[in-house]
Amino acid sequence: MIRAVIFDLDGTLLDRDSSVRSFIEQQYERLKPNLSHILKENYVQRFIELDNRGYVWKDKVYQQLSEEFSIELSPKVMLEDYLREFKHYCVPFVNLHSMLHNLKKLGLKLGLITNGYGQFQLDNIRALKVEDNFDVILISEWEGIKKPNAEIFHRALSKLGVSANESMYIGDHPFNDVEAAKKVGNKPSFLHLPPINYTLPV
Structure with missing residues (x-):
């Protein structure tokens, strides 16, 4: 029994798939002054790929994004945004x-x-x-x-x-x-x- x-x-x-997409789309908008040289969909899709359904921690994800897209904003700041904001996009x-x-x-x-x-x-x-x-x-x-x-x-x-x-x-x-x-x-x-x-x- x-x-x-x-x-x-x-x-x-x-x-999680819906939550991550909703979060990362809005993160792009929040950080747009530092990301405007990247197409939004490219940023969103690459984050999702690197995230690997949550099995790669975001410090590594943001470090890779920063290097690939030449983002001047530090990976630490992007990670802090993730830790602070993700809960608002939970579906x-x-x-x-x-x-x-x-x-x-x-x-x-x-x-x-x-x-x-x-x-x-x-x-x-x-x-x-x-x-x-x-x-x-x-x-x-x-x-x-x-x-x-x-x-x-x-x-x-x-x-x-x-x-x-x-x-x-x-x-x-x-x-x-x-x-x-x-x-x-x-x-x-x-x-x-x-x-x-x-x-x-x-």
Whole structure:
């Protein structure tokens, strides 16, 4: 019997592709005095390519952008803008709030495990207005361990008070989420599409 559902954040609850595009388009406008020699779409597309769906940290992304486009503004200033502003562009997947509400109504415990920097990821969770839905939130920086390491899954299960076979893990990465959850004993679900409706084995 399923007693808990544990989620990934980026690409699962947060529509990261839409969020990144919205953010980077507006970053170009904010920093336009220093970026006007670059076509906006070139700046946007290159950021998205270098970002690699969030798996390259932005200090390296902005350093590369600065070198490729001869940007006089320092990479540090662009990174600070990212850290400060990204939360304002967080886009939830369709029906996110009603889905979480319905799971809670079923009496299920909810957990969240995300890789990333602590305050940055927490700001994004709060921007989605979902923090209060979760019984447990684990962010890799603050835990000192990250997916796919099994320990972070075991830690979430322990805090939720459930066993692996009593939980379902939902994420979008085939290795960090799905394969890692399988090894722990969670029932994994791989998302190719936004999490609109879930059918849970109960």
